[in-house]
Amino acid sequence: MSIADTPSAMSFAATLERREFLVAAVIATASALVPQIARSNDAAIGTAADWQNVLQAMFPHPMLDANFYGVPAGALIASADKDPATRELLAHGWRRLSGEAGGDWSGANAASKHAALTGIVGTPLFGLLRQTTVFTLYANPDVWKAFGYDGDAWHIGGYAGDALVTVDWLPDPPVNSGPPVKTGGTK
Amino acid sequence: MAETRFALNDGSVAVVIGSGAGGATLANELCQRGKKVVCLEAGPRLSVADYRNDEFFAFQQLTWLDRRIATGNWSVANTAPTMPAYTVKAVGGTTNHWGALAFRMQRHELEARDRYGTLPGVALANWPVKWAELRRYWLRAESRMGVTGTHGIPWLPVTNNYKVVDFGAREVGYRRVANDRHAINSQSRNGRPACMQLGFCGQGCKSSAKWCTLYTEVPQAEETGRFDLRPRCTALRIEHDATGRVNAVLYVDADGNQHLQKAALVAIAANAIETPRLLLHSASSKYPKGLANGSDWVGRSYLKHINASAWGLFEKPVHMNHGVTMGGTIYDEARFDVSRGFVGGYLLQACQVGVPFLAAVIKPDGWGRDFTQYLEQYDHLAGIWMNGEDLPQRDNRVSLHGTDKDANGVPIPVVHVDEHANDIAMRKHFYERAEMVLRAAGARSVMRGTPVSASHNMGTCRMSVRPEDGVTNSFGRSHEIDNLFISDGSVFPTSSAQNPTLTIVALAIRQAEHIVRTFR
Numbered sequence: 001m002s003i004a005d006t007p008s009a010m011s012f013a014a015t016l017e018r019r020e021f022l023v024a025a026v027i028a029t030a031s032a033l034v035p036q037i038a039r040s041n042d043a044a045i046g047t048a049a050d051w052q053n054v055l056q057a058m059f060p061h062p063m064l065d066a067n068f069y070g071v072p073a074g075a076l077i078a079s080a081d082k083d084p085a086t087r088e089l090l091a092h093g094w095r096r097l098s099g100e101a102g103g104d105w106s107g108a109n110a111a112s113k114h115a116a117l118t119g120i121v122g123t124p125l126f127g128l129l130r131q132t133t134v135f136t137l138y139a140n141p142d143v144w145k146a147f148g149y150d151g152d153a154w155h156i157g158g159y160a161g162d163a164l165v166t167v168d169w170l171p172d173p174p175v176n177s178g179p180p181v182k183t184g185g186t187k
Numbered sequence: 188m189a190e191t192r193f194a195l196n197d198g199s200v201a202v203v204i205g206s207g208a209g210g211a212t213l214a215n216e217l218c219q220r221g222k223k224v225v226c227l228e229a230g231p232r233l234s235v236a237d238y239r240n241d242e243f244f245a246f247q248q249l250t251w252l253d254r255r256i257a258t259g260n261w262s263v264a265n266t267a268p269t270m271p272a273y274t275v276k277a278v279g280g281t282t283n284h285w286g287a288l289a290f291r292m293q294r295h296e297l298e299a300r301d302r303y304g305t306l307p308g309v310a311l312a313n314w315p316v317k318w319a320e321l322r323r324y325w326l327r328a329e330s331r332m333g334v335t336g337t338h339g340i341p342w343l344p345v346t347n348n349y350k351v352v353d354f355g356a357r358e359v360g361y362r363r364v365a366n367d368r369h370a371i372n373s374q375s376r377n378g379r380p381a382c383m384q385l386g387f388c389g390q391g392c393k394s395s396a397k398w399c400t401l402y403t404e405v406p407q408a409e410e411t412g413r414f415d416l417r418p419r420c421t422a423l424r425i426e427h428d429a430t431g432r433v434n435a436v437l438y439v440d441a442d443g444n445q446h447l448q449k450a451a452l453v454a455i456a457a458n459a460i461e462t463p464r465l466l467l468h469s470a471s472s473k474y475p476k477g478l479a480n481g482s483d484w485v486g487r488s489y490l491k492h493i494n495a496s497a498w499g500l501f502e503k504p505v506h507m508n509h510g511v512t513m514g515g516t517i518y519d520e521a522r523f524d525v526s527r528g529f530v531g532g533y534l535l536q537a538c539q540v541g542v543p544f545l546a547a548v549i550k551p552d553g554w555g556r557d558f559t560q561y562l563e564q565y566d567h568l569a570g571i572w573m574n575g576e577d578l579p580q581r582d583n584r585v586s587l588h589g590t591d592k593d594a595n596g597v598p599i600p601v602v603h604v605d606e607h608a609n610d611i612a613m614r615k616h617f618y619e620r621a622e623m624v625l626r627a628a629g630a631r632s633v634m635r636g637t638p639v640s641a642s643h644n645m646g647t648c649r650m651s652v653r654p655e656d657g658v659t660n661s662f663g664r665s666h667e668i669d670n671l672f673i674s675d676g677s678v679f680p681t682s683s684a685q686n687p688t689l690t691i692v693a694l695a696i697r698q699a700e701h702i703v704r705t706f707r
Contacts, residue, residue: 138546148566152240158383159509
């Protein structure tokens with residue numbers, strides 16, 4: 001699908017269709033650092049550094065280094081280089097966001113940024129920024145680690161055994177596993 | 188053992204379309220009883236070694252991603268306009284990704300027309316099978332699937348997420364709370380190991396502790412030498428003879444070549460969107476509205492349960508992802524009680540997803556600190572899922588798109604859902620109750636998850652006593668064509684509050700007996 005068709009709210013399926021190329025873009029650029037990952041120096045669509053700053057305001061995580069947002073930002077620029085519709089969306093979006101932030105996005109305060117971002121909720125640009133972030137930032141195992149998400153458990157053999165329950169701040173349930181069997185309620 | 192292959196012109200075979208809970212169970216039962224079966228499965232044959240504990244990877248690997256269209260006032264039409272349903276395209280069907288909660292229905296849920304009263308715009312129906320009759324088959328399905336809390340099978344252990352939900356539930360006065368009824372081995376059984384608590388039930392169970400037809404019904408059927416499974420073969424059209432009985436299925440294989448498989452009977456178990464799609468697309472001069480559709484019920488009364496979720500953020504760590512996806516269930520709100528302002532009921536189910544799904548689907552418009560604070564404190568979250576009974580409405584339906592076709596020239600399915608006021612009232616009740624439960628366990632804030640694409644598709648070929656009220660009789664046998672069967676959740680007249688798979692399996696066993704009795 002083209003970006004122009006991006007539904008106002010994120011379509012998971014549509015996002016997945018896009019994911020392959022997003023991931024390819026990320027893989028192609030992941031080893032490079034911002035702003036070198038941006039082949040485009042076209043100020044009209046904003047730079048990777050600009051979009052990094054936008055995404056950081058949109059999905060703020062104080063615990064994460066700004067460079068984590070370089071991957072989705074780089075993916076945005078890379079897709080703009082390949083796809084005229086994405087380029088148009090970013091160009092229009094950058095004019096709008098930077099304009100509403102008083103012409104200087106990175107210098108704007110948090111409240112201005114939040115207000116500008118509130119204005120794009122539900123637009124195709126919002127969908128593009130969100131899905132790009134979801135499939136890069138939130139698919140990044142280093143980010144998972146920072147959030148306390150373990151991901152794959154196969155390599156550790158799962159959590160079965162004595163260590164399964166680590167919640168020690170509540171009492172155990174009054175009923176527990178094993179016979180005698182007590183049916184739950186649909187007997 | 189050599190692969191079994193039946194000839195395309197062997198008109199003595201039963202053709203089963205789909206290899207999920209209904210199709211593979213039916214096929215296995217027929218093979219065990221001496222019948223020859225050709226099973227057409229649109230997806231590839233994977234193995235547990237192919238599964239990965241990675242939500243996005245598994246989504247791409249397993250999901251039915253062929254384009255569909257969602258319309259109507261339900262939120263999915265906005266959040267996932269090309270993906271009304273979240274189902275699987277692989278051998279094993281949706282049993283690859285199901286959460287493995289296996290519940291029987293309650294008596295009143297099978298008598299919705301009599302018990303729920305008259306509601307505007309609702310096509311309530313009683314099930315044409317009595318509860319006591321179904322119970323016999325639920326018992327057999329539970330034994331087959333190894334459902335915990337039945338047949339002396341121990342429950343699974345408590346997980347972190349369940350422990351939190353259980354505590355909160357009891358604090359607010361719920362009494363029917365249990366981590367039972369999983370079709371997941373709590374101890375090794377039938378050649379499969381006990382659950383490893385990997386936490387990725389929805390991505391294909393790498394340990395094979397979870398019942399999935401890929402490694403249970405399918406190999407059992409193959410051992411009989413009477414099962415010809417054809418993966419990556421998509422049924423395009425069902426043909427019939429001059430008398431109107433079905434006699435062949437046209438399908439396309441992985442290489443794009445079309446074949447016509449002769450058949451003594453055809454059983455469709457393609458999930459409740461593809462099943463009516465195939466019937467409607469098989470229209471002929473004899474059956475201008477589609478096969479089995481003289482009553483105009485094919486595709487109608489689409490049911491998908493009401494889903495929603497709630498995610499509590501706690502001061503102390505939870506690690507909800509440690510252990511099975513669906514930890515256990517609060518049954519109290521599934522009771523019959525119209526005083527709550529809605530008919531039917533719902534289950535609250537301890538549920539966990541990973542960061543990727545939490546970000547992508549649970550809050551599809553989420554941004555800013557309201558959203559990101561939950562993600563970044565992932566290990567302090569506990570989750571509750573809603574599974575509620577939605578009401579059958581004639582115009583909530585699967586239909587064929589007028590112009591838009593897939594690569595095989597088959598019109599893509601349009602899934603239309605306008606929610607009933609009852610559905611909306613029930614979801615509101617769930618959000619309030621789930622939040623109470625989570626806060627009672629200590630949550631300092633709660634994020635409400637948006638409804639997601641439906642995995643519990645039902646109702647689109649409802650069974651009925653009278654031919655004019657539905658598509659099949661109580662055995663899933665078409666009222667109109669006596670050798671055409673429906674073998675999936677499509678036949679459910681109402682959805683109940685219970686996850687559908689156990690009943691799909693029970694009905695498939697019952698249908699197999701019926702077929703063996705009546706087709707000699």
